[in-house]
Each structure stands twice: as C-alpha cells, then as structure tokens.
Amino acid sequence: MPINRDRLVGSALKLAPRLLGAVLTSEVGGLPVSARITEVEAYEGEDDPASHAFRGRTPRTAVMFGPPGHLYCYFTYGMHWCANIVCGTDGTAAAVLLRGGEIVAGLDTARDRRATARNDSELGKGPARLAAALGLGALTNGVDLCSPLSPVRLEHLPSRRPRGVAAGPRIGITRAVELPWRFWFEGDPTVSRPARSG
DNA sequence: AGGACGATTAACT
DNA sequence: GTTAATCGTCCTC
Numbered sequence: 001m002p003i004n005r006d007r008l009v010g011s012a013l014k015l016a017p018r019l020l021g022a023v024l025t026s027e028v029g030g031l032p033v034s035a036r037i038t039e040v041e042a043y044e045g046e047d048d049p050a051s052h053a054f055r056g057r058t059p060r061t062a063v064m065f066g067p068p069g070h071l072y073c074y075f076t077y078g079m080h081w082c083a084n085i086v087c088g089t090d091g092t093a094a095a096v097l098l099r100g101g102e103i104v105a106g107l108d109t110a111r112d113r114r115a116t117a118r119n120d121s122e123l124g125k126g127p128a129r130l131a132a133a134l135g136l137g138a139l140t141n142g143v144d145l146c147s148p149l150s151p152v153r154l155e156h157l158p159s160r161r162p163r164g165v166a167a168g169p170r171i172g173i174t175r176a177v178e179l180p181w182r183f184w185f186e187g188d189p190t191v192s193r194p195a196r197s198g
Numbered sequence: 199a200g201g202a203c204g205a206t207t208a209a210c211t
Numbered sequence: 212g213t214t215a216a217t218c219g220t221c222c223t224c
Binding site for chain 1: 203204205206207208
C-alpha cells in the first residue's frame with residue numbers, strides 16, 4: 001500500500017530528510033524495481049533561486065505547481081532524466097529531488113537498465129542513475145505516488161526523522177549554492193558524493 | 199529566430 | 212581532475 005498523501009504535504013526542506021529510508025516502488029514496463037532512498041535535495045519553488053519553479057509556472061514545471069504526492073520528472077543535459085517528489089499544496093511549487101537510492105528489489109531489471117554500473121551500489125548512485133534504474137522518465141512525469149493503481153508508488157515512509165543523516169550544499173546548481181539543503185545517509189555507498197571537504 | 203545553459207554521467211589523462 | 216555527449220527549455224534579441 002502507498003503511504004497517505006497527507007504525509008507528503010509541507011515544505012521541501014522539512015520533508016527531504018524524512019524521505020531518507022523511504023521505499024519507492026516502480027512497475028514501469030511490468031518490471032518491478034524498488035529503491036530505498038539514501039540521498040535527497042529540497043527545492044522550494046518560487047522563492048528558491050535554484051528551483052526550476054523560480055521563474056514561475058511553465059509547461060515543464062506544471063507538475064511542481066500541481067497537487068502533492070506526484071512525481072516530477074525532467075530531462076536534462078540532452079540525455080538524462082531525474083525525478084522529484086512534489087510536496088507543495090496545489091498551486092505551490094515545492095519538491096524533493098531523489099539523488100540516491102539502494103535497489104532493494106528487482107535487481108535483475110535494474111542491472112539491465114544500468115549496464116554501465118560496475119557494482120550494485122552504482123545502480124542508483126546519482127539522480128539520473130536512480131531514475132534510470134527505476135525506469136522513470138517522460139512516461140512517469142506527473143504520476144500519483146499515493147494511488148495503489150499507480151505504476152510508481154511511495155511506500156514505508158519512516159515515521160520519524162532517521163539517524164545518521166548528514167546535510168550540506170546542493171550539487172550542480174549555480175544559484176543559492178550555499179544553502180545546506182542536501183541530505184544523505186552518512187557513509188552509505190549509494191550516495192552520489194560525500195560531504196564537500198574544506 | 200537564435201543561442202546559452204543545464205538539479206549529469208561516463209570516459210578520458 | 213578534465214571534458215565530450217546531446218537537446219529541451221527559456222531568455223534575449
């Protein structure tokens with residue numbers, strides 16, 4: 001059973017660390033794959049200069065402005081897809097980028113989709129890698145994560161903020177670069193990068 | 199209509 | 212550590 005939608009409503013900054021340890025299950029293409037989320041980033045919307053929603057609603061960002069509990073998938077660098085969980089109330093843009101995950105079911109399918117991975121820790125290590133392992137992309141943009149009928153569902157959201165969580169600046173952005181809005185399980189091999197040294 | 203740039207990754211030296 | 216790959220989106224003429 002997917003989790004209740006009410007548990008995904010609020011600011012991305014508050015939700016992001018609580019998503020660590022949650023399990024996302026995909027059945028795209030009839031092939032089930034599940035990932036335990038190990039790394040995330042918060043994007044707050046129109047007040048966050050680093051957010052896709054900063055310049056307002058566009059066709060691309062429409063899902064971010066829609067109801068919470070849905071998947072926002074976007075295409076970047078001409079070749080990669082990444083996935084977010086929308087958490088703002090309808091009309092408010094806020095979302096949590098999924099940056100890392102441990103594949104806990106459907107390993108054979110994930111290995112097929114991520115043929116360049118040298119070990120299982122790399123299957124979902126990084127936002128585009130995780131999306132690829134789960135089969136997320138154009139066809140899953142906007143899907144409801146809280147419906148039992150959905151091809152992608154969020155399960156097992158921990159009821160309390162987990163232990164062993166580190167925080168630091170978000171990766172790959174050029175604005176609001178210092179805000180410590182990335183959260184990850186310290187020492188987990190499926191996290192894309194360790195904390196910035198220095 | 200044109201162009202710069204990206205919430206990245208893999209393959210190099 | 213550096214750089215090519217590759218194209219949709221959005222800003223600026």
